[in-house]
Amino acid sequence: MKKIATAILVFDLMAGLLFLGLWESNGEMITWKETTGKTVTGTQADRLAVPEQTHDSQEEIRKIAITFDDGPHPSYTEQLLDGLKERGVHATFFVTGEHAKMHPDIIKRMQEEGHLIGNHTYSHIQLTPKNREKFKQELIDTNAVIQEITGEEVQYVRPPYGAWDKSFEKELNMFPVLWTVDPLDWCSSNVACITEKIVDKAGENDIILMHDYFDTSVTAALKAIDELMEEGYTFVTVEEILFD
Ligand SMILES: [Zn+2]
Incomplete structure (x- = not known):
């Protein structure tokens, strides 16, 4: 019983660390240059979201x-x-x-x-x-x-x-x-x-x-x-x- 509990605890800890690691790599602040020439700081997710949003809003206005x-x-x-x-x-x-x-x-x-x-x-x-x-x-x-x-x-x-x-x-x-x-x-x-x-x-x-x-x-x-x-x-x- 004790062995099983320890195994679960270790598994949980590892999963937690893995999750933390993923979160950190996604949340890491990076700096990039936009097509307008402006330098922007944000996460990788922010960077990927920007061109997509601009693209959508331009296409939608007819x-x-x-x-x-x-x-x-x-x-x-x-x-x-x-x-x-x-x-x-x-x-x-x-x-x-x-x-x-x-x-x-x-x-x-x-x-x-x-x-x-x-x-x-x-x-x-x-x-x-x-x-x-x-x-x-x-x-x-x-x-x-x-x-x-x-x-x-x-x-x-x-x-x-x-x-x-x-x-x-x-x-x-x-x-x-x-x-x-x-x-x-x-x-x-x-x-x-x-x-x-x-x-x-x-x-x-x-x-x-x-x-x-x-x-x-x-x-x-x-x-x-x-x-x-x-x-x-x-x-x-x-x-x-x-x-x-
Ligand atoms: Zn008239």
Whole structure:
């Protein structure tokens, strides 16, 4: 009996020493240089964990932007803002001066909730070779309306129908933002069809064009956001797509 007890004790001691040894070799502090050039001190386990974490976080961020033109609409835009807030999604709104002036509270809410606000002319006019000065004045007037509400300078413009004159960029210090995915939401009242068009066409770094002036567009946009988030996309403002 005594022999067995001694054997168990010896075995236990050896196992304990072995465990201690393993723990020590894993816990030993070492110093290494990261790819950024930074010298880091830690355990071997820390060293192995670092590149893996960096790799994962880089791979996971697939950015995409959704934009809404023509608003704010007195009820649909608020509905949309509620939905975006619930999902923690930031969007970009290209508003007309006319509608912004009518609904300053909605513009303020967009700003407070982290959305980007851009210019979509005052009365939604299309630039033609004949109306250059009028178009330019509409941009200036809309900037003034938005700036009065938000206190911030407006830097981005979405020209209606995409018609633009590059010389405005220097003259007004404004940057045009077009789009890469157009589901033509304004010409369909079929929510499922609009959602499908967005989800099918959208990919990384795309800028989706929508309008917060129709309830079907708002419903479809939120559904598409849900599906794309499930696919791993992160919604950002156009600024983050264009300049990050
Ligand atoms: Zn428009």
